Amino acid sequence: MFYSPVRTNASEAEKNEKLHLFKYVEDPQQKNVETFESRNGYSAWKKVLSSMSAEQVIEEVKSSGLRGRGGAGFPTGLKWSFVPKDSPKARYLCCNADESEPGTCKDRVIMERDPHAIIEGMAIASYAIGCHLMFIYIRGEFGECIRSMERAAQEARDRGHLGKNIYGSGYDLDIIVHSGGGAYICGEERALLNSLEGERGMSRIRPPFPAIEGLYACPTIVNNVESLATVPHIINRGASWYSSMGTEKSSGTKVFSLSGHVNNPGNYEVELGFSLKKLIFDPAYGGGMKDGKQLKGVIPGGASTPFLTPDMIDVNLDYESLASVGSMLGSGAVIVFNEDTCIVWTILKLIHFFRHESCGKCTPCREGTGWLEQVVRRIEMGQGEQGDIEKIEDVCGNIFGRTICPLGDAAVMPIQSAIKHWRDEWQYHIDHGSCKVKSEFSFQ
């Protein structure tokens, strides 16, 4: 069976009781239901069905302090509690496995190597909101994940973890594994719902919120893979165990995808509040800068989060600490780049991406990203004009906070921070028509 060769810190989990998400991901057997069961798998699901009410499940997750791992960090239990108790409509759970935020490759590992953990988490969440048909929306490119989840879903049905009258509890639940068609925006929950309905993946206005009117106009909860995979552990070990990890407001552990110019790129599960510096430099994690180059900057939470400069990396990886330095935890994708990296080049890569991925529904994002890409490209090509930096800032300001979904914000925040931190480099580009560093990266 084909796996991503991505590095993880699973071995650390053998010694460290706290690390639960990655504990078995290096074991090729883990994806089989028998192995999963033998390691206490589906015990939380059994516990929930046999002895807990939906309210109790929600309460447990609420008090664990688990926050969404998809990017926004919204408290998971609280989100579930928004589903109206008395709605006569069907309710749906959608696991967001669209993982498309540049730099992020964590959900993929769980889907490929520990799929039952996701199904168990989804099942528990479904029970909490009264859902009987749950979906996992996997980005279409992830062929292996799709196969893995399909296979696990069938195993779960075969073993009675899903289906009718599960464990004799009277509860029915099934899963549909749905694959996307290639669109970053479909990771945004409202676009995801449209896409799942067979529409173009365009975002929708809020209200109504998905928890009230989501998929097929029914109450719907969208949660990230990692968030859901965490849930069984909370049920098994208790909310206080979970909240004892991490920091006060950012409890638990989180997987960080480390990529770019480091010696050991990979996925690392660490307690929230972990030091960013340590993640990059500790030999057990990033192992320091590749080829001994100097660090130039870090994108801490995926392509849509503001940049950090080397003097800012003494920061802890949790929601509050990153916010305090003007950035965000996002999806936990830490992208590291070295001194040879031109900041304009970097931004061009990003803005090209956001322009390409804008759904085109709302004017500022549709038109603004296109305009920004043109100006940034002009600067990168050495044809920048005086005033371009101010123009970029102004256009960013006209996009930020003015769009339907956060893609607009996501597109401009890195640019704004890149100008803030490296303004002179932008200016140099314009003044000299070229750059001090060339960003020519070859591969071995």
Next chain:
Amino acid sequence: MQGKVGVFVSIGIVMAEQVKKEQAVSGVPMVTATIDGREVTVPKGTTVLEAAREMGIHIPTFCWHPKLKSVGACRMCYVEIERMPKLQVSCATEVMEGMVIQTASEQVLQGRKAVIEFILLNHPLDCPTCDKGGECDLQNHTFAHAVDDSRYSFKKARYTDGTDGTTFDDKRLGPEIVLNRNRCILCYKCVRANKEAFGEYDLGVYERGNIAEINSAPGHEVDNPFSGNLVEICPVGALTNSDWRYKIRVWLTQTTSSICNMTSSGSNILFYKEKNHNKIYRVTSRMNDSIDDGWLPDVSRYGYQIATTEERLKTPLIKKDGKQVEATWDEAMTVIHNRFTEIAEKKGKVCLGGLASPYLDNDSLHSFNKLFRTVFKSNNIDFRSDYRMLPEGADSPYEMLVDQPFTIADIDDSDLIISFGSDLIREHPNEYLRMRKAYNFKRAKVVSINPYAVKSADIAELEVIHSIGRAETVLNGICLAAMEMGLVNNQDLTGKIAPATTAEAASDAGVTEDDLKEVARAISSAKKISFICGEMVSRSIARDTIASALWNLYLLFGFKDKGQMAILPRYANSRGAGSLGLLPSPSDGLRNTLSGLWGCFPESDPNNTDAMLALMRKEEISGFFIIGANPLMLYPDRQFVTDGLERLDFLVACDLFETDTTELADVVLPLSSWAEYDGDYVNLEGKVQHARQAIKPLYQSKPAYEIITMVAEKFGAPLFESIEACRKEVDELLSMTHSTKFPSQFLEVKPCYEDAEEEYPTPLLICDDPHHCGHRTEKSQSLSNFVSEAYIEMSPEKAEKLAVKDGESVRVESPVGKIVVPVRISDCIDNNVVLIPRNFASTQVTSLLMRKRRLDRVKITKVDE
């Protein structure tokens, strides 16, 4: 006025309007907010944009449309709300208690300016050659926000015609619509309206982001019967239509408020004519929430071209030596007077008859009535020239059901809408759109009961397709199901209807028992029902039987308290003609009023269209006066009509252009269209609407009223002192307290089936093409650009059986006639039925029909070339 502005009435605003109605029933809470320093109280659910509009505060928009769901895409309608750091889109933000809203703060204006700047980045700014110039939202908003410079220094993205990269994009989407993608600002209104409001899927948006584009469905034309609206709602010049393109600048035109002459609801329209010139250039909607919701079916939009066509009759014609030659009005009047007098003297009894068109206005119809009853002393008069074998008497179950009150706007908040015996899109497009609206906004349940899969049933939760000619059995079956399931208490119906059980009814009608039960359940559980019956009832000679079955249903389920049921009239003033008594034997009440007004009422035998034609054949009617009608093209059994008209001594026919009927006339008079004079029309609800004169009568044509009064004067019997006197009489007639009649008890309904003959196996239904109405619209250039010849519509299965492909010709034969028509294959028809539209003179489809038959059946064979 300071202080609270109570907002209850909401013109043109869906949400508020709906909320208002809900509130009337359930007491929706009100919320109070402050907009630009003034307090406003609105029903919960009202958007900030709507609330502001109520107060007369105009917030600019591009993507918002009052009749569509908000999508918040364009971001033009920003407002600032206290305690919300970001600008909010007012079109998608509900007013909350205590909100403090600024609609024109500095931040708001900056935000809007930025949006305009974004939109203009790639906009061609070709206003000088753009037909939208002068009425373009983008132009207006740019002007209002003083955006006079662009900071965009790149080459604008361009769609080109593909050759040299400089020509601009001009893509014909359909017969009438041209798309210029460069101008498109991606508000998606067209696509949304098309799908959401019209249920049409011939237009879409493709690709994404800043290369997204609007275009027709691959391999399809945009030619749906509501497509003209897309042009009207486009906020820029991206969509333009052929009739207006490059013809005239909007500021050189002048508008006239009027109503459409094509639908029976009377869509409200604006005529655009060139100032100082007697020429109409286009028609747009004049949004009336109680009637059309601002949507015009294409027949209403392009129907005006029947007035502007070159083919108009220009002068009176008099037949001399078998040829019609031009004449003056005086000459024509003299001939009419002399010949009618001669005939009357020769016969010595009532031998004159008249047929008026239900398209005519009240004054015309009333004067025609008066001419016949008081001058010619004749009860040979009718306005219904396309319904075979109509029953006599205003109290027939059918006539009572035609006369039922019906309110279009009530469809909006019905929770159950049933369309029965009606291909709604073809017959009542406005009501069809209402039904969709109720479905979209209120999740109303839609039920379609028809002998074939009508297109409007795409939103039907339940579609009952029954064997043709078994309509009453379906209705009986529904009643039986309700009684069997104990949904109703009243059992008096038992024994009056056949068959006796639901099961039998189901099998007779070719439906399932479950279908009948489900309809019964839906009706009994609905709170508010709109039950719409259409042409398939009116055109059937079993109309009284079907109407009786409908009445039983009405009584059994207690419709009186929970809904409306009516057979909707088909033409612009059908309801007016009936209310004014333009019938051989009007109701007693009407007759009394009329004789009171005129001091007399003839005693002669009343004869309707069918009876008059029969009398012509016996030469008992020898002089005939047709105004606006075209029985030869519309009356079922063309041979019967031809025989009758040819046997006449003298025929006067007035119309806009030459028709099959005018060809037979001894005197032909050019009639003015409704755009050429002031007139009142009664729509299907009984509402009187005024159509204003947009242009002076063209050529030598005259309005019907003038023609009729001229004739009367020639006979030395002026009808009215003035038109005001005529209107006074009309008012009196229309204000007569109209006590709606119900049968007091259940009616007997014994189905009358007609067996098929083996030789003619296929049931044929005559209909209107969705782009046409009656005999006049083929003269509209735009409408005939959509469809200009008849076709036979059949299912793919049927076509396969006949081994014909789309477009190939078939011979259609009935026991009395045969025609050759091309085939049109459609998914919207099945059950072995075929349709042929009656709107094209070149195909004499009525020659296939037999006037005493319930069902027309034909034999279809492929024409081998």
Next chain:
Amino acid sequence: MMLSEESVKAIKERAGRYPHRKSAILPALTIACRQLGYVDETVYREISKIIRIPMVEVAEAATFYTMFPKAPRGKYLIQVCHNISCALLGADSLIGYLEQKLGITKGETTPDDLFTLISVECLGSCATAPMMQINEDYYENLTRQKVDDILQDLRSKA
């Protein structure tokens, strides 16, 4: 019919799973692409007939997403991620290398119709950069040697 019986069956089966048929549009397009390598007007029409959804809805969705090529491609569609994490580790030079090895430029197909080379946005393989996807499979942590081997292998299989 362009769609094979097997594809039609698969699409019908998918359509039956969802509460609303329309949800089957993406799965249907995926199945069609798997069989044909691309989709076009005819395919939209066939899908629309199978799942009973207006054809325009299928076309609208198909053109929104990137995974449904609108014209035939080479047997192997090589998609190289050019987004930031991969670019930092040489994605641009990887593309150059592939162009040179295949004798085509980005966006083109080799004359033997074997390979089409395009660059795409992030494929969620950032910590194993640089990478490429060939048809449905991912190839990660690429080196020149690996690329040579992969191309060799695919050529020999073709």
